[in-house]
Amino acid sequence: MSEKRDYYEVLGVGKTASADEIKKAYRKKAMEFHPDKNPGDKAAEEKFKEANEAYEVLSDADKKTRYDQYGHAGVDPSAGGGGFSGGGGFGGFEDIFGDIFSAFGGGGGFSSGSSRGRSRSNRGSDMKISINLTFREAVFGVEKKIKIKRNESCSTCGGTGAEKGSTAKTCDQCGGSGQVYVRQQTPFGTVQQVQTCDKCHGEGKIIDKPCATCHGKGVELKERTINIKIPAGVDDGQMLPLRGEGNAGPNNGSKGDLYVYMNVKEDLLFKRNGDDVYYEVPITYAQAAMGDGLVVPTIDGRIKLKIPEGTQNGKVFRLKGKGIPNVNGRGRGDLFITIKVEVPRKLNREQRHALEEFAKVTGVDAHPEGKRFWSRVETEEKENSPKKDA
Ligand SMILES: [Zn+2]
Numbered sequence: 001m002s003e004k005r006d007y008y009e010v011l012g013v014g015k016t017a018s019a020d021e022i023k024k025a026y027r028k029k030a031m032e033f034h035p036d037k038n039p040g041d042k043a044a045e046e047k048f049k050e051a052n053e054a055y056e057v058l059s060d061a062d063k064k065t066r067y068d069q070y071g072h073a074g075v076d077p078s079a080g081g082g083g084f085s086g087g088g089g090f091g092g093f094e095d096i097f098g099d100i101f102s103a104f105g106g107g108g109g110f111s112s113g114s115s116r117g118r119s120r121s122n123r124g125s126d127m128k129i130s131i132n133l134t135f136r137e138a139v140f141g142v143e144k145k146i147k148i149k150r151n152e153s154c155s156t157c158g159g160t161g162a163e164k165g166s167t168a169k170t171c172d173q174c175g176g177s178g179q180v181y182v183r184q185q186t187p188f189g190t191v192q193q194v195q196t197c198d199k200c201h202g203e204g205k206i207i208d209k210p211c212a213t214c215h216g217k218g219v220e221l222k223e224r225t226i227n228i229k230i231p232a233g234v235d236d237g238q239m240l241p242l243r244g245e246g247n248a249g250p251n252n253g254s255k256g257d258l259y260v261y262m263n264v265k266e267d268l269l270f271k272r273n274g275d276d277v278y279y280e281v282p283i284t285y286a287q288a289a290m291g292d293g294l295v296v297p298t299i300d301g302r303i304k305l306k307i308p309e310g311t312q313n314g315k316v317f318r319l320k321g322k323g324i325p326n327v328n329g330r331g332r333g334d335l336f337i338t339i340k341v342e343v344p345r346k347l348n349r350e351q352r353h354a355l356e357e358f359a360k361v362t363g364v365d366a367h368p369e370g371k372r373f374w375s376r377v378e379t380e381e382k383e384n385s386p387k388k389d390a
């Protein structure tokens with residue numbers, strides 16, 4: 001078959017034609033090519049069919065919108081290569097035009113093939129929970145027992161939905177696939193469509209006596225305690241997907257997933273950014289000036305940190321590999337320790353005297369930054385003072 005002509009072209013109207021103009025144009029074409037007027041004329045018959053098809057789409061507001069947006073693929077299933085009959089070829093088509101096909105109102109019936117569509121509609125829903133962790137639990141990993149309520153396969157009927165003694169019979173209308181192919185005779189040929197089986201409502205099975213516990217659903221709500229292994233290095237807001245730990249699907253359908261969100265409590269001391277850890281350590285003026293050996297905390301316990309003589313306020317020490325283990329196993333982050341020199345807030349007489357003695361013997365040479373600053377101030381003032389011209 002040759003390629004389809006544009007529907008507007010077929011009717012001989014512009015794309016902006018009004019509903020009335022489309023109707024008039026169609027009547028004209030229909031009269032011109034009507035089989036009664038052109039007996040035995042194959043070409044005229046084709047043109048008549050073509051005009052009918054064009055009008056069927058362009059006269060329907062919904063279809064016209066789809067046609068305007070997606071062309072023939074939007075309104076004619078057979079335009080999609082494999083079409084509805086070929087299970088395999090339909091997958092990609094559906095992905096591209098997913099929204100169109102939901103607009104067709106076909107429910108699950110428009111899914112490709114047989115098994116994929118059914119298992120998807122029977123899949124249990126996903127669940128979300130959040131789990132509270134301390135900073136250290138997140139850093140080193142932990143195992144948690146969590147209580148959740150979820151749908152599980154019904155223990156009375158084993159998930160079949162049928163009462164004991166009775167069975168769920170395979171639907172004779174669809175043969176258990178939950179879908180039926182409907183062949184529609186149109187003036188333009190046969191169109192095959194997939195629809196949800198109306199006898200079993202897409203379940204593929206018919207239950208004569210539904211199970212009293214689950215009312216035929218095949219699932220019942222149960223409280224379960226599950227063990228969750230939190231890997232070392234997780235961070236606040238991260239999510240751990242547990243496949244198949246969500247709700248069981250109806251009638252022995254597959255299980256949904258359980259999404260576990262991390263809610264990590266802030267630590268009193270350590271601040272975190274990615275895999276790195278930060279904190280600030282106050283030291284005295286004397287420690288900063290003379291240097292000292294500190295014993296500082298890390299997430300693994302205390303370690304020695306040498307403060308060299310003359311350490312300035314704001315100095316950052318980076319301790320490689322003393323940060324948090326990477327959750328994906330890519331080593332460890334670093335620990336950044338910022339020095340904060342704390343000036344004595346109040347001095348007694350003895351302290352004041354000692355500092356005065358210290359100040360006397362400490363000249364500007366011990367404070368090069370201060371020396372540089374005041375020399376700059378003097379230069380700046382000299383350059384900008386008003387010149388005294390005669
Ligand atoms: Zn049951």
Ligand SMILES: [Zn+2]
Nearest residue numbers: 171174197200
């Ligand atoms: Zn059926």
